[in-house]
Amino acid sequence: EKGGYPHFMLKEIFEQPKAVRDTVQIHLNKDGSVTFPDLGWTKECFENIDNILITACGTAYHAGLVAKHYIERFVKIPVSVEIASEYRYSKPLTTNRTLCIVVSQSGETIDTLEALKEAKKHGAKSLAVTNSIGSSIAREADHVVYTLAGPEIAVASTKAYTTQLVALLMLALYMAQLRGTISMDLIHKITDGLKDLPKQIEKVLKEKDHMAEVADRLIKAHDIFYLGRSIDYAIAMEGALKLKEVSYIHAESYAAGELKHGTLALITADTPVIAVATQDAVSSKMYSNIQEVKARGAEVLGIGYEDDKELGKYTTETVRIPRVDFFIAPILSVIPMQLLAYYTSVKRGNDVDKPRNLAKSVTVE
Ligand code: BG6
Numbered sequence: 004e005k006g007g008y009p010h011f012m013l014k015e016i017f018e019q020p021k022a023v024r025d026t027v028q029i030h031l032n033k034d035g036s037v038t039f040p041d042l043g044w045t046k047e048c049f050e051n052i053d054n055i056l057i058t059a060c061g062t063a064y065h066a067g068l069v070a071k072h073y074i075e076r077f078v079k080i081p082v083s084v085e086i087a088s089e090y091r092y093s094k095p096l097t098t099n100r101t102l103c104i105v106v107s108q109s110g111e112t113i114d115t116l117e118a119l120k121e122a123k124k125h126g127a128k129s130l131a132v133t134n135s136i137g138s139s140i141a142r143e144a145d146h147v148v149y150t151l152a153g154p155e156i157a158v159a160s161t162k163a164y165t166t167q168l169v170a171l172l173m174l175a176l177y178m179a180q181l182r183g184t185i186s187m188d189l190i191h192k193i194t195d196g197l198k199d200l201p202k203q204i205e206k207v208l209k210e211k212d213h214m215a216e217v218a219d220r221l222i223k224a225h226d227i228f229y230l231g232r233s234i235d236y237a238i239a240m241e242g243a244l245k246l247k248e249v250s251y252i253h254a255e256s257y258a259a260g261e262l263k264h265g266t267l268a269l270i271t272a273d274t275p276v277i278a279v280a281t282q283d284a285v286s287s288k289m290y291s292n293i294q295e296v297k298a299r300g301a302e303v304l305g306i307g308y309e310d311d312k313e314l315g316k317y318t319t320e321t322v323r324i325p326r327v328d329f330f331i332a333p334i335l336s337v338i339p340m341q342l343l344a345y346y347t348s349v350k351r352g353n354d355v356d357k358p359r360n361l362a363k364s365v366t367v368e
Contacts, residue, residue: 012157020201022162025151053100062160063106066167068237077179087118099126108163109364110138218346230259235279242340249348259292272300281332
């Protein structure tokens, strides 16, 4: 059942090329435009939307944080991203001019389901992004977009997350296409990139043994920092969560520019740093932040493009991803972090597929 892999988590990491290919294909027209025929949306639908609320838990929440960048950039509608268990007990300003997007692999997470009901109570229109056909969340939402990740058994989410990013990116393109807030050239550029993505994922998966080596150096750490800016910050949050979930090593993700406003003193030779640097608009700032932590003795693993000549000057070591559009980069840069979390957990002798105190889907409050 594990298809020759020692654990489901590794199997599912390696299933990402297929999961991503399947999720891309159903939303692509032959002419390179994007389609979500089941939604039945028109340009006019957006005349009644002022803001978008994304709410979810755990890894799905992290996918929402990336989606905020996609939607605001392409669709030009403000997006707020809320942890479902916080949103549902807040006094939300959601109205009938809000589109609520919930993201849930299982479609059964009670906090997410209740957050969806709360948004609907305030009149919001709703859409669920889920991996689970006919799930409670799929039934509750007005519209559903399915990720085609296939069953995910390991508690720590991997292929569900990357397919959520794909589905949310394509959804953002689709909304922008309908509203006319994006050029067809840009849509084609990104959809061409999405078509190539499974191949690019295969390349990044070749970093498996490299990440296993790096894991050898992380197993003794007490704290590990994950840094990024812009979309890379959202990816750093997911990388840190993955490590915490399965290795039980404390990890903290930080917006790289924020370190100096608080926690730079925590960086020492004993705190390894993982630095994600794929967002060109802020790369020079990111290099400065890497130098700051390096100056405090930290070993830095940089994650960046294979043609980035600068990154290696400042880091202890790098892991490279192919040069892709920077909206697509997060779907690649998270993969070395998934592998790192996996190997760190296994090398520490943990039950990587069923980490302690975690359930695959939490249906209690
Ligand atoms: C947690 C799981 O309980 O729920 C996480 O352990 C998951 O792995 C989170 O990301 C949200 O789950 P779902 O099914 O709503 O995406």
